[in-house]
Amino acid sequence: MTVSAELDLKSxxxxxxxxxxxxxxxxxxxxxxxxxxxxxxxxxxxKMEGVILRRSRIVPVCDIAETLIGKRLLSRRxxxxxxxxxxxxxxxxxxxxxxxxxxINAELMAAGGSDEPHVAGWLSHGGEVIEVxxxxxxxxxxxxxxxxxxxxxxxxxRSAPGSEAEARP
Amino acid sequence: MPPTAPLPATKPGPLRSEQIILFRIGExxxxxxxxxxQEVRSADSLSGAAGDVRAAEVPKVRKFLRRGGTTLFVVNxxxxxxxxxxxGILIFxxxxxxxxxxxxxxxxxxxxxxxxxxxxxFCHEERRWYRGLTALDQTVVPVVHPQGFLSAEELLxxxxxxxxDEASGEQTATGSELTQ
Numbered sequence: 001m002t003v004s005a006e007l008d009l010k011s012x013x014x015x016x017x018x019x020x021x022x023x024x025x026x027x028x029x030x031x032x033x034x035x036x037x038x039x040x041x042x043x044x045x046x047k048m049e050g051v052i053l054r055r056s057r058i059v060p061v062c063d064i065a066e067t068l069i070g071k072r073l074l075s076r077r078x079x080x081x082x083x084x085x086x087x088x089x090x091x092x093x094x095x096x097x098x099x100x101x102x103x104i105n106a107e108l109m110a111a112g113g114s115d116e117p118h119v120a121g122w123l124s125h126g127g128e129v130i131e132v133x134x135x136x137x138x139x140x141x142x143x144x145x146x147x148x149x150x151x152x153x154x155x156x157x158r159s160a161p162g163s164e165a166e167a168r169p
Numbered sequence: 170m171p172p173t174a175p176l177p178a179t180k181p182g183p184l185r186s187e188q189i190i191l192f193r194i195g196e197x198x199x200x201x202x203x204x205x206x207q208e209v210r211s212a213d214s215l216s217g218a219a220g221d222v223r224a225a226e227v228p229k230v231r232k233f234l235r236r237g238g239t240t241l242f243v244v245n246x247x248x249x250x251x252x253x254x255x256x257g258i259l260i261f262x263x264x265x266x267x268x269x270x271x272x273x274x275x276x277x278x279x280x281x282x283x284x285x286x287x288x289x290x291f292c293h294e295e296r297r298w299y300r301g302l303t304a305l306d307q308t309v310v311p312v313v314h315p316q317g318f319l320s321a322e323e324l325l326x327x328x329x330x331x332x333x334d335e336a337s338g339e340q341t342a343t344g345s346e347l348t349q
Contacts, residue, residue: 051309
């Protein structure tokens with residue numbers, strides 16, 4: 001048995017925000033795409049920039065940089081499209097990043113009690129200790145108590161897979 | 170990292186279309202089902218036809234109208250959405266609501282075939298404001314909810330703020346009725 005097998009390695013995607021790197025479980029990543037036009041509209045949810053169109057799907061854009069590095073991104077090279085869980089539901093969310101991403105295998109070290117809620121754990125890579133992000137804590141979403149009413153809203157627009165809905169008056 | 174597995178394409182299905190009005194508030198484009206618009210009037214026609222109402226908790230409403238025995242409240246849509254101040258040039262009287270909506274311009278009437286629910290990441294007041302989002306000509310437009318402009322609580326506050334002699338007389342509409 002090899003050492004790596006004993007360590008129970010998992011796959012992660014490393015992303016750049018400014019000078020820092022963070023990790024997200026590779027299971028929760030869909031793709032890395034070039035920046036495209038962000039469509040903005042009035043709303044009241046912090047961190048949400050707007051939405052992008054990706055393969056006929058409307059994907060919300062969430063800037064997590066202010067929470068993680070203390071400032072908003074002035075430039076971005078890619079959107080990392082990740083899976084965000086809302087109870088039983090899942091949706092894609094686009095995270096602006098400032099550099100190329102890297103797929104690695106590493107051992108996840110559990111988060112400690114003093115870690116921020118958005119820290120799912122830690123990993124060691126290239127001599128650097130890197131935060132593994134908990135997207136459910138990092139990106140906005142309704143409280144669990146609101147999910148039921150949200151589900152009703154979805155039904156009102158005749159939700160189909162992927163939240164696409166047929167229009168009706 | 171090389172490009173990974175792409176998002177699955179949206180599953181095609183039988184489509185129905187819904188007639189919508191694209192309208193502007195300042196530079197921002199919105200959509201509204203034409204079925205929910207009972208009447209479109211010029212804001213100028215409000216002169217003398219509207220009364221003043223002031224509820225400190227509902228600053229987006231400054232005027233009311235009497236229509237067919239019902240009191241309608243004129244909502245400044247720019248104030249409602251938190252957009253730069255705009256007086257509004259047109260009024261949409263919204264069917265089955267007590268809302269008359271001040272907007273800046275009608276862009277065009279068109280139809281949409283898909284309405285995507287507002288992503289769950291948007292989790293504040295906007296969930297009441299919008300039925301969802303639609304993609305039109307490579308642009309994403311929020312589709313507003315006609316009932317989302319005034320909450321039951323706001324209506325109570327506005328009713329309480331109406332002048333006592335408000336019940337006198339009904340106004341004669343000079344707007345154009347929308348036919349479906």
